[in-house]
């Protein structure tokens with residue numbers, strides 16, 4: 001099967017910001033964009049994006065998961081990057097319009113339609129290194145995706161990195177391209193030197209997140225994860241899992257915790273660790289690598305609670321459990 005995110009629907013929704021206002025959005029071919037080579041985004045990285053999914057239910061309906069949360073985060077990213085303010089209602093309509101256009105192409109569970117809203121600064125002005133773009137493009141790309149775990153996901157190996165950081169701390173909560181470029185060098189090095197799948201960034205020993213997913217630790221009936229602050233990405237999956245866990249009677253501790261505490265708890269037999277994000281929901285972590293030593297998390301296998309929480313979230317997404325938190329938007 002094609003790699004995640006390499007197949008696109010042939011059309012997308014698009015709107016432009018110019019002369020201080022948004023144009024009406026339209027449906028356009030998704031294989032090209034036209035803007036000036038001097039566009040602000042290409043030089044000064046005025047760009048942010050979102051990632052969310054639409055699911056097809058047994059009754060044939062197509063439902064977008066947590067659309068409002070993703071739109072709010074995109075509004076926040078745009079604001080923090082000094083891009084033009086998005087019109088949240090317009091973006092919601094763009095998502096619904098383009099997903100409705102391809103309703104027949106939304107894969108059945110465990111597949112889904114991955115939705116990628118993107119906002120870029122397009123003003124042709126290479127003198128604006130320290131000034132915001134006055135024009136921008138907002139578009140919504142679609143990519144049908146299959147079962148993330150089809151190839152039998154093995155528990156991940158994470159390198160704990162205490163010296164470097166994923167991105168500049170004031171950029172952490174912005175879903176912006178430059179942050180991934182910033183983390184790529186260290187990740188490639190960790191793969192080469194430690195056969196690690198990802199880096200768990202722990203600046204000054206404070207356990208934070210990986211390059212593109214949040215980190216949660218499960219110790220018995222308790223979930224421990226870093227409390228929200230401006231230094232890391234506020235995952236919608238993280239929030240959804242914590243909400244489901246609380247509702248199921250688990251104790252959710254959102255607080256700072258150290259690499260030392262992480263390793264101590266990981267050594268206990270029942271401990272589980274997982275990465276959370278839209279693509280895979282929850283992926284088990286089997287091994288932590290720290291200062292040349294390897295620590296197995298719990299049994300080293302995919303944890304029972306991790307799988308249970310993932311199933312509970314999938315059941316809501318797939319229409320098999322009641323949408324009791326009002327997370328689905330029918331298109």
Ligand SMILES: *Cc1c(COP(=O)(O)O)cnc(C)c1O
Nearest residue numbers: 212213214233235236237277278
């Ligand atoms: C997108 C992303 C996440 C996960 O966010 P979700 O809303 O759960 O998909 C976590 N960390 C980073 C750095 C991300 O880019």
